[in-house]
Amino acid sequence: MISMNNVSKWYGSFQVLTDCSTEVAKGEVVVVCGPSGSGKSTLIKCVNALEPFQKGSITVEGISVGDPKTNLPKLRSRIGMVFQNFELFPHMTVTENLTLGQVKVLGRSIGEATEKGLKLLERVGLLAHKDKYPGQLSGGQQQRVAIARALSMDPIAMLFDEPTSALDPEMINEVLDVMVELAKEGMTMMVVTHEMGFARKVAHRVIFMDAGRIVEDAKKEEFFGTPRSERAQQFLSKILHH
Amino acid sequence: MSGFDFDVIERSLPYLFREGMTFTLTLTALAMTGGIVFGTLLAMMRLAAFKPLSMLAGAYVNLMRSIPLVLVIFWFFFLVPYIGAWVLREPNPIKVGTFWSALITFTMFEAAYYCEIMRAGIQSIARGQVWSGYALGLNYWQTMGKIVLPQAFRNMLPVLLTQTIILFQDTSLVYVISATDFLGAASKIANRDYRLVEMYSFVAIVYFVMSYGLSTLVRRLQQRIAIIR
Numbered sequence: 001m002i003s004m005n006n007v008s009k010w011y012g013s014f015q016v017l018t019d020c021s022t023e024v025a026k027g028e029v030v031v032v033c034g035p036s037g038s039g040k041s042t043l044i045k046c047v048n049a050l051e052p053f054q055k056g057s058i059t060v061e062g063i064s065v066g067d068p069k070t071n072l073p074k075l076r077s078r079i080g081m082v083f084q085n086f087e088l089f090p091h092m093t094v095t096e097n098l099t100l101g102q103v104k105v106l107g108r109s110i111g112e113a114t115e116k117g118l119k120l121l122e123r124v125g126l127l128a129h130k131d132k133y134p135g136q137l138s139g140g141q142q143q144r145v146a147i148a149r150a151l152s153m154d155p156i157a158m159l160f161d162e163p164t165s166a167l168d169p170e171m172i173n174e175v176l177d178v179m180v181e182l183a184k185e186g187m188t189m190m191v192v193t194h195e196m197g198f199a200r201k202v203a204h205r206v207i208f209m210d211a212g213r214i215v216e217d218a219k220k221e222e223f224f225g226t227p228r229s230e231r232a233q234q235f236l237s238k239i240l241h242h
Numbered sequence: 243m244s245g246f247d248f249d250v251i252e253r254s255l256p257y258l259f260r261e262g263m264t265f266t267l268t269l270t271a272l273a274m275t276g277g278i279v280f281g282t283l284l285a286m287m288r289l290a291a292f293k294p295l296s297m298l299a300g301a302y303v304n305l306m307r308s309i310p311l312v313l314v315i316f317w318f319f320f321l322v323p324y325i326g327a328w329v330l331r332e333p334n335p336i337k338v339g340t341f342w343s344a345l346i347t348f349t350m351f352e353a354a355y356y357c358e359i360m361r362a363g364i365q366s367i368a369r370g371q372v373w374s375g376y377a378l379g380l381n382y383w384q385t386m387g388k389i390v391l392p393q394a395f396r397n398m399l400p401v402l403l404t405q406t407i408i409l410f411q412d413t414s415l416v417y418v419i420s421a422t423d424f425l426g427a428a429s430k431i432a433n434r435d436y437r438l439v440e441m442y443s444f445v446a447i448v449y450f451v452m453s454y455g456l457s458t459l460v461r462r463l464q465q466r467i468a469i470i471r
Contacts (some may be wrong), residue, residue, distance in 0.1 A: 050373050077379025087374035091392050100388060101378035153378065 001026045001157060001188055002047060007056035009042065016042050017053065018212045024157070029189045031199040031220075034209035035235060040192045041084075043209065044159050047190065048079045061156065077105045080150030084162040086142040088134035094121065094145050095130045098152050106153065113152070120148040124178050140171030147178055157188040164195055196239055200224060208232040250437045251444050254428075262427030263448075265341065269423065270410045273348035277409070278402065280349060281356025286386065288361055299357070306354035312415055318347040319419045340421040344413070352409050359401050363394030400464040407456050411449060424448070 002024040009017040016039050024030050032040045045051040046058060049065050049072050058065040063075055088097050098117030102108045108116070121127050124144040126137075134142050143163055150158060160179065164172045176198050183189055183202035193199070199206055199220065206223040208216035208231070216223065216232045227233050287299035306314070322343055323335035330336060338346075367390050375385035395402075414425040422430070425445055432441035 045373075048377060050376060073376075073379045073381045076377055079377075081374075081377035083370055083374060083377075085368070085370050087368075087370040089371070089374070089389055089393075091396065101380065104384055104388070105379035149378070 001028075001061055002190065003059045004043075004046075005057045007043070007046060007053050007058060009039075009046065009051065009053040009055075016212050017046070019056070020209075020212075020214050021056075022207060022214060022217055024188060024190055026188055027186045028204045029183045029187075029191065029202050030205045030207060031203040032190065032192045032207045032209060033194060033196070033199070033235070033239075034215075038209040039212040040207075040209045041161050044161050044190055044192050047159055048076045048081060050081075073105065077101065077153055078156050080153060080155035080158040082143070082146050082150055082158070082160045082163045084165050086134070086139070086146045086166070088142055088146055088149070090134050093131050093133055094126070094137075097134070097145060098149050101149070101153050117148070117152050120151050121145070124148045125174075138171060139167045140174045143167065143171075143175045144178055147175070147182075151182075157190070158182065160189065160191040160193065162192050162194075164193065194239060196224075196236075208235065210235075247437055247440055250431065250435055250440055254431045254441075257431070258424065258427050261422050262424035265422055265426075266410070266413050266424040269341070269344055269348065269413045269416070270406065272345055273352055273413070274406045274409060276345070276349035277352035277356045278360075280353035282360045282391065284353055284357035285360035285364055288357065289364060303354045303357050306351055311351060311412060312418060314351050315344070315347050315415055315418060318350070319343045322346060340416065340419050343419065344416040344421055348409065348413065352405070355405055356402065359398050359405060360394060362401075363398035364390055366397055367393050396467065399467065400460050403460045403463070404457065407453050407460070410456075411453060414449070 004020055004022050007017055007020040008015065020039075020043055022030075032044060034040050042051050046053045047060065047065065053066060056066075060075060060079065064070055065072075065075065088094075089100070092100065095114060095117055098121065099110065099113035102113035102116060103110060106113075118127060118130060121130055124147060126141055126144055126148070129137060129141065129145075134145070137145065147163075163179070164175050167175065172195070176195060179189075179191070179198065180202050191198070191203075203220045206216070206218060206220055207214055208223070208227070208229070210231045215229045216227060218227070223232070224236070227236060284299045284303060287295050288303070290296050290299075319340070322338050326332070326336040326338060327334060371389055371393070372385055375389045380388065413423055416423050417426040417429060420426065428441040428445045432438045
């Protein structure tokens with residue numbers, strides 16, 4: 001469904017991504033991990049063209065992301081994205097956050113969009129907060145609303161950019177639980193995270209990045225059993241035994 | 243001060259406010275509205291990735307901010323009739339009138355200042371908010387209109403209003419093109435009745451009371467916004 005071919009990206013003369021290639025099949029959950037600054041967030045943002053790239057190609061269901069003729073808003077509306085800092089719209093209520101994209105992009109009526117939004121809000125356990133502003137919610141609650149907002153667009157795939165990194169430890173699980181459930185329903189997911197427990201539980205594949213390169217791209221069992229690269233071994237021992 | 247004539251002030255109050263202050267407030271309100279709209283567009287241009295666009299807006303802003311306002315008022319007052327004639331292909335300079343001439347001038351001039359305020363406001367919105375809008379499939383105009391500008395505007399409201407108080411005071415400069423604004427009206431009576439001290443003192447007090455009152459309101463608003471955030 002998502003296919004990357006030799007993607008390279010530079011910030012000025014500094015190369016942040018080097019020849020990254022991978023595939024994400026329909027229904028597959030792929031976890032992207034690696035030390036900070038390794039380019040994993042940048043890579044995932046290339047998938048819906050929030051970050052432009054200079055070389056290589058990315059296609060989503062056959063549509064080329066880098067092609068200037070591609071209707072980017074339309075493409076992006078089909079890919080849900082969840083950010084590290086939630087990025088709910090602080091000047092809108094939770095319900096307005098959930099309906100904005102549906103009404104403006106998908107052309108749904110307010111009634112239809114609200115119904116859909118509230119159903120998803122109930123699913124993430126936050127229906128009681130529908131009229132609040134994001135600032136009145138905890139981080140974990142905001143992130144669950146953000147997931148519901150992304151789902152309200154009926155995406156064909158979901159991208160998660162370190163969804164639990166900005167959360168207090170006691171709130172991490174409430175967000176991960178929603179993600180696990182989503183994975184079990186067969187949602188195609190690409191998840192940048194350090195949560196190896198999540199990876200063990202639901203990932204099909206793990207991609208390990210270092211210094212802008214995909215160093216390892218393996219089935220979950222292989223990755224956790226016998227990572228081939230020394231860099232991944234070091235990273236795993238650090239992250240699993242801290 | 244024995245010769246201070248309060249009567250002349252009282253006698254001229256209807257004229258001063260009905261003619262003069264109405265002109266001043268109308269000009270302020272319309273130039274503020276136009277200036278903020280045009281200034282916001284300029285700010286978006288300045289922040290555009292397309293270089294010629296941002297350079298054009300930058301040049302405009304720097305030009306306006308480098309010329310004294312009085313000069314711009316004169317310049318527009320004498321030039322706009324010719325530009326109008328050229329645009330409408332009329333043989334003679336068109337009649338614009340002092341109000342319209344002043345309105346165009348102040349809108350164009352203040353836009354440069356409102357632009358810088360809105361630019362700072364837009365830049366104060368985290369990159370992630372824009373990403374978040376784009377990720378939902380919103381286009382540039384929708385992201386700006388629904389997400390970035392409402393937040394930028396709210397954050398910058400106190401500064402925009404402070405700039406408007408300056409605009410309110412600056413509109414008194416239209417007196418150089420003989421417009422009957424509040425100062426212009428007072429000046430006419432002052433010269434007619436030879437009561438310059440009385441009239442100019444009164445005008446100063448009125449400007450002070452209104453400007454000070456408004457800036458007190460702005461300060462309160464600023465505190466409220468700080469609490470919300």
